[in-house]
Amino acid sequence: MIAQRRGQKDESHEWYVRAAEDGDAVAIAYFNSPGIYRPPKGHALGSETWDRDTEWDEEDEEPWQMTPRTSRILSCNLEILADMAHWELSELGDEPISPNGFGIFFALLPASTWGQSRSWRRKVLRALDDLNEDITLGHPPEPRCAAEEMALHFALQSASAMTIDEPDLVTEFTQGIPQQQGDYDWSICSDLLFQDHDVLFLYDPNLQGCEHPDNPLNRYMRIGDLRPEGWFEEFRNVSPRDPTRGFVH
Template sequence: MLYSALSVLADEAFDDAEELGDGSLVLGEHEGNWGVFARMPKLTFAADLQWRRRFARAADDPEHGRWPQPTCTAEELALHLALDDAGDQVDELGATEADTHVALPTHRDDYDFDACTDMFFHTDVLMLYNPRFDGIEDPDADTNRQLGMGDLRAAAWFEPFGNTNTRDPHRGFRR
């Protein structure tokens, strides 16, 4: 379910990026029209086409069948969005899809997407959604320094975390 959600997220992000181009999202004007980018923190609304395509690729990067290991803030937020979507997909499973999942080996933690949140993440990128924390993305902000969050400005979202293997920056885009 998670990898399906990541794949759909990447497809939607590539589509939205192409349609939106270098244009900025306007709060309240684009909600619901852009499947991915209207769901992101407002500090990303002015991102350009290249940034949006890189975000779409970040949703594509985790390898199917492997434990998702975000290597940067963009991959981390893509994984957060996909976890939300996967939970929604489970709720919407029809009889045919549910039968397919019943045929798979089971585990007591299947579909526990909240537990995934506790296991997968390096930073609390979700703080960027809270207006109370406006400015926290700046590594020089007092709260950021106190929490040791690092640079969460949009331009730094593709910089690798210090404790992960980096992805090849020349790997290209699937579309």
């Protein structure tokens, strides 16, 4: 962490690798932080899914919204992640995440959540389903709590990887949906679908403790309660979800 504070990124990365290899939970989680998947240099984005050279009719600028193809692929990945999380939930139960274990969703969450109960994890799983319900109803996914923000970060990562690595599958999922300018612009989605990206601070070894509302940095940056027990507290500036809704999974 000292190297990171000094701006020595290569050295700090090396130390995190060593700590992760030694089983340090925070260091392991650091490498699981979700982000937009980008193609290797020189590789185009999705051979048949999006063509940057396509000529589009210029129209008056309108407020941004996800294109139908983008919505479809994001919805598919929310559903895929939910199915995988449901399987992992059945395997884990109330057992804590092991630093040396293998996981496909809950094990990728910040280390501060690794000891949470089955009921807590099931609410995180519901966050994936709630966001997918937004899309099903014809709206962009709107995260209403920290759990939904984290779920959406992972869905965007999965969707962006799919458009790069599995163009045939993307073509299959979007069959019959017209191509539009802005299809699969996941970076824009990441910029505009969130109020902020503070929830990703939980992965930074240098910011451990900032999740607590009494932490000086938390108070200064007005981060809010990012402790696991605060993940489902809905933001005050969004419309609440139906408190009587059930669970899809």
